[in-house]
Amino acid sequence: MDLPVMPPLAPMLAKSAKAVPRGDGWLFEPKWDGFRAIIFRDGDEVQIVSRSGKPLTRYFPEVVESIRANAPARCVLDGEIVIARDGRLSFDALSNRIHPAESRVDLLSRETPASFVAFDLLALDDRSFVEEPLSVRRPALVEALAAAADPVHVTRVTEDPDEAEEWFATFEGAGLDGVVAKELSGPYTPNGRTMLKVKHARTADVVVAGYRLHKNSTASRPLLGSLLLGLYADDGRLQHVGVAASFTEARRAELIDELAPLLLTDGESHPWDRWQDEAAQASGRLPGGQSRWTGTKDLSFVPLRPERVVEVGYEHMEGEGDQARFRHMARFKRWRPDREPESCTYEQLEEVARYDLGDVLL
Template structure:
């Protein structure tokens, strides 16, 4: 492979801002795996946020790149799995698997798509020093004849349209809007774009905690708090709260000690201690899909305290990203913390955003 821009390249990043800035180019914020594609003839490589190749996990996209992209190019974009119900990040996570046979099977059952949104090189030309306006025009030309599963993300310079996208597109699984300065060059690993994401609050039940990775018997530290919401009388695991300063992690050990289960106490998640409960499920105590050696065991607590958290959006019945602690809510009863309090986004079809993106998922994987 010999290109004007060679792997590995760390993608250009965005910093969070509370409102959509004026005077920029706007596009939907796709919720998938960020990837830079390098193609030189038949040679194809998919880079990632951590600069490690993801090529082997998406054989169907490798073939699509060879069929649909220019002979020599470098594109920045997002790998997604689109269904009639919206983006499916859970199915995307399943694609990161060590077994070639399973990757091949899933590439047929849950095929991925690539959403291109920037151009780093085309032919012998390095575009990284050109303005985004120039890069976007060249990208549109390069993908003019491309067919699914290769797609070009929509853009607009109309602030009103961007604000409408921010509200409407969440129902299709997108998690906000990206704003790019029109005169900005491509700066790897620099936060020079802007991202505007949904932020909401919810009152959740504290049901357990995990020890911090640096915790010791002499200096115990709480790592994360496990959150629950009631649904049909059952407490469902909805996510975790993490980012605490070290001093606060130490303080939480003493604060939570009175809630630790005693002999004879029952817990709504106690059945998760059995090995059978973890088969094919994402539960506290199960093995991490990303790191099989990571201990995700947890200390169950009596579900008696309520805390308010900030979250961005849901993925099924769980918070898609790490939630953030706001305050304790001692004025709320645990039983009052249900899914009914969560805001329901407007529904929106993926095909209304990018034509021919959504496709029905294949049969469920075993």
């Protein structure tokens, strides 16, 4: 493969915004709920690379074939792999496609075929578009995929914020989860959070680093009480940010078995090994110790290798910077097998504008 833009290439990212931005110079598009993917094609050779840099090619053979049939012979495309079921996007069906068995991959590629929605053009023939503004990249993408047919698509866009707000209100019924805003004058910035995303609820991708047992757990039937969640600080520390719970009893038992492969072996260390150290508790965000509310409740936990990522819903954060944590219990939404734990940082969290309390109080 010999292209003007080559892997590895980190995709351009987005940060959360409360509302669709107003003013000139924005291009809006629906926020697709799938696997972010950069596709490199050089003749018959096609590579699909995930947001985290992992190869996805073997899991989506039908996407490879559809790119060969619909995309230019030499190109690099940024977009989203999605699966539609009953007229809605299905992230669960998409997650099931990540399977180690080739026979299972082949079966699912026929039973739940995926589509590719392109929203950026990074290279075409011998030309790189990375440094070009979006106002150049977008029409070039449309022209490059003008003859493409299902299951390869080009995302809809608009420069009208009113229309974008209408999309935000109506497209959720099709399984989309918001609107993305991009500056028309901006170049493609790998790994830069230069886009804005407006979602229907606050969510975060966090690392599962341990769990607590449920109060009804027994030696013969252990039950998971809550998942312990973490985010990485700028200095590489995994900070404890809260818990996710509210599972059914059957699910609590299933999670014990599901997380068993992540249990530490003898001699393995854990980012929160010092949870019983009072000085460490005071200087960083660690779980464990006695409850500050009751003074007696044991909050010890079962440590896990921090290798799995989960998407949770939350309402508010409390604290500043890398001491922030979820104010209330987070809500488990789904596993994110497409995310690397190290990518789960505080950057993804919505920054709430400061407001003078004196202006609130009468």
